[in-house]
Amino acid sequence: MGNNILKGKKGIIFGALDENSIAWKTALQAHAEGASFVLTNAPIALRMGQINELAKQCNAEVIPADATSIEDLTNLFEKSMEVLGGKLDFVLHSIGMSPNVRKGKEYGDLNYDWYLKTLDISGISFHKVLQTAEKTEAMNEWGSIMALTYIAAQRTFPDYGDMAQAKAILESIARSYGHRFAKLNHVRVNTISQSPTMTTAGSGVGGFDVFFDYADKMSPLGNASAEDCANYIIMMFSDYTRMVTMQNLMHDGGFSSSGITEEIIGQMTK
Ligand SMILES: NC(=O)c1ccc[n+]([C@@H]2O[C@H](COP(=O)([O-])OP(=O)(O)OC[C@H]3O[C@@H](n4cnc5c(N)ncnc54)[C@H](O)[C@@H]3O)[C@@H](O)[C@H]2O)c1
Numbered sequence: 001m002g003n004n005i006l007k008g009k010k011g012i013i014f015g016a017l018d019e020n021s022i023a024w025k026t027a028l029q030a031h032a033e034g035a036s037f038v039l040t041n042a043p044i045a046l047r048m049g050q051i052n053e054l055a056k057q058c059n060a061e062v063i064p065a066d067a068t069s070i071e072d073l074t075n076l077f078e079k080s081m082e083v084l085g086g087k088l089d090f091v092l093h094s095i096g097m098s099p100n101v102r103k104g105k106e107y108g109d110l111n112y113d114w115y116l117k118t119l120d121i122s123g124i125s126f127h128k129v130l131q132t133a134e135k136t137e138a139m140n141e142w143g144s145i146m147a148l149t150y151i152a153a154q155r156t157f158p159d160y161g162d163m164a165q166a167k168a169i170l171e172s173i174a175r176s177y178g179h180r181f182a183k184l185n186h187v188r189v190n191t192i193s194q195s196p197t198m199t200t201a202g203s204g205v206g207g208f209d210v211f212f213d214y215a216d217k218m219s220p221l222g223n224a225s226a227e228d229c230a231n232y233i234i235m236m237f238s239d240y241t242r243m244v245t246m247q248n249l250m251h252d253g254g255f256s257s258s259g260i261t262e263e264i265i266g267q268m269t270k
Pocket of ligand 1: 014015017018020021067068095096148149150193194198199201202
């Protein structure tokens with residue numbers, strides 16, 4: 001049961017593919033907290049996924065959009081304001097995909113067309129979302145726009161491949177556009193850096209199971225779940241976080257501040 005902390009708020013949620021998706025859990029939580037919103041995903045993902053089930057549960061409309069297409073995004077923002085009957089208070093960018101990672105390409109053997117795709121889909125699309133929100137004048141005063149990222153933007157995790165650069169771009173865009181949107185109409189822009197999570201995007205990374213387990217042992221609180229991440233996003237959409245902007249917020253059970261843990265020492269001395 002929610003506490004209605006998003007009562008009356010309107011938004012767009014990108015990236016709910018299936019029930020494991022962080023965006024899926026966020027949509028359920030946003031609904032429970034009294035928000036109304038539009039769900040969106042790439043047309044191909046809509047064909048494969050189960051988003052209509054989620055839409056029914058949340059009383060939400062689904063509007064397809066490839067997040068790399070300005071035409072799709074413009075249509076999405078304009079239609080969303082029509083459907084929801086006004087401007088938006090929140091947007092969640094929960095999008096990630098690397099053709100190089102998906103096809104198991106080594107970092108020293110990248111396909112450069114795919115590299116550009118990775119950067120566009122997983123990084124620059126966030127700028128496209130923000131710029132389209134500005135150009136369509138879609139955001140209410142004190143709105144909140146969030147994207148999801150991973151600590152490989154700061155530290156090297158070899159199997160994360162070219163996604164590391166995409167996430168570095170994404171986090172940088174949050175700072176640059178955060179400044180701009182704050183001045184425009186007090187809209188805040190942040191990223192959440194989430195623990196490894198068992199989703200389609202997550203498990204696409206090589207050796208994910210071992211890596212998930214390692215991160216769990218390296219985090220004093222353990223890995224943050226997708227539900228925990230959804231709760232954090234909801235708080236960031238609420239009026240309780242109005243002065244937080246241009247931040248990369250670690251949501252990782254303490255992983256990013258840990259040198260080593262007893263669990264890892266135990267494993268190494270076995
Ligand atoms: N799962 C993890 O371990 C983990 C950890 C940290 C951050 N993240 C980030 O969380 C976010 C959500 O991923 P998830 O783990 O819920 O996995 P997911 O696979 O459920 O979600 C990724 C989504 O991106 C969408 N997408 C891909 N290309 C798109 C395009 N061109 N236009 C619009 N949408 C597109 C997919 O359809 C899918 O819905 C991503 O940014 C991911 O990088 C995930």
